[in-house]
Amino acid sequence: MNPAFLQEAIEHATENVRRGGGPFAALVVKAGVAIATGANCVTATNDPTAHAEIVAIREACRVLGAFQLTGCDVYCSCEPCPMCLGALFWARPTRIFFAATAQDAAAAGFDDSLIYHQLALPPAGRAIPMTHVADPSARRPFQAWAARPDKVRY
Amino acid sequence: MNPAFLQEAIEHATENVRRGGGPFAALVVKAGVAIATGANCVTATNDPTAHAEIVAIREACRVLGAFQLTGCDVYCSCEPCPMCLGALFWARPTRIFFAATAQDAAAAGFDDSLIYHQLALPPAGRAIPMTHVADPSARRPFQAWAARPDKVRY
Numbered sequence: 001m002n003p004a005f006l007q008e009a010i011e012h013a014t015e016n017v018r019r020g021g022g023p024f025a026a027l028v029v030k031a032g033v034a035i036a037t038g039a040n041c042v043t044a045t046n047d048p049t050a051h052a053e054i055v056a057i058r059e060a061c062r063v064l065g066a067f068q069l070t071g072c073d074v075y076c077s078c079e080p081c082p083m084c085l086g087a088l089f090w091a092r093p094t095r096i097f098f099a100a101t102a103q104d105a106a107a108a109g110f111d112d113s114l115i116y117h118q119l120a121l122p123p124a125g126r127a128i129p130m131t132h133v134a135d136p137s138a139r140r141p142f143q144a145w146a147a148r149p150d151k152v153r154y
Numbered sequence: 155m156n157p158a159f160l161q162e163a164i165e166h167a168t169e170n171v172r173r174g175g176g177p178f179a180a181l182v183v184k185a186g187v188a189i190a191t192g193a194n195c196v197t198a199t200n201d202p203t204a205h206a207e208i209v210a211i212r213e214a215c216r217v218l219g220a221f222q223l224t225g226c227d228v229y230c231s232c233e234p235c236p237m238c239l240g241a242l243f244w245a246r247p248t249r250i251f252f253a254a255t256a257q258d259a260a261a262a263g264f265d266d267s268l269i270y271h272q273l274a275l276p277p278a279g280r281a282i283p284m285t286h287v288a289d290p291s292a293r294r295p296f297q298a299w300a301a302r303p304d305k306v307r308y
Contacts, residue, residue, distance in 0.1 A: 089268075089269045
């Protein structure tokens with residue numbers, strides 16, 4: 001853990017608020033070098049997925065020309081929300097460090113804990129109702145996937 | 155629920171495998187019209203966040219010029235993974251419909267349930283270790299946010 005990278009994430013998050021964005025930033029570090037940075041730009045880009053970690057992961061993967069963050073560390077100004085945590089698990093960095101906690105975020109009006117709570121509920125009981133529609137062709141995409149010999153797994 | 159939209163998502167997901175992508179697709183519908191569609195393009199675009207729902211949400215928000223999917227329904231070929239579920243909660247559509255289940259996805263080799271399980275663990279105990287680093291300036295971005303009178307909440 002290099003505290004300078006965490007400081008950089010915190011400063012970037014603070015600066016991002018001055019630019020009109022949300023108070024979050026993240027840095028991807030490989031072999032001691034910051035290869036990508038991201039700050040929350042949901043409102044500026046009309047993209048609800050443009051959280052700091054998502055922006056940083058996408059940029060780091062662009063730089064690396066890969067869809068995995070193998071051997072990378074991610075420094076976050078704040079504990080990731082469930083969406084970003086899911087994204088980090090798909091990107092598979094080696095380690096994640098964060099400064100502010102989910103409780104700090106909640107106190108500032110960002111209640112990620114609501115979403116953490118929702119994920120633990122059965123789909124039909126969530127605040128946004130999720131309905132499973134049984135369809136005889138539902139597994140067809142997976143059959144096509146299984147049948148493809150040259151597929152690129154991810 | 156319009157079964158034609160679910161069929162369209164399933165067909166798009168199947169077609170996406172033929173194009174070399176993952177077996178997933180999603181559709182965003184507003185006022186009975188499909189305004190955006192997305193298919194998994196993680197490997198083609200080197201973007202681990204490019205799941206069908208994320209791609210469809212970003213496209214729908216671009217079309218609407220908004221960072222919320224107010225009044226929209228989302229049709230998914232498969233039950234969303236935790237990242238996509240988090241993204242859906244941030245995008246706030248009205249309803250979500252899905253065809254294949256997380257169990258179907260797991261049987262096809264996409265074990266989102268691992269990530270669902272990881273989210274329920276305390277950060278330090280996860281497969282990718284997440285370390286909270288106490289830093290006296292950790293809350294500075296939130297202080298800047300609180301002090302900004304013209305902030306755009308999201």
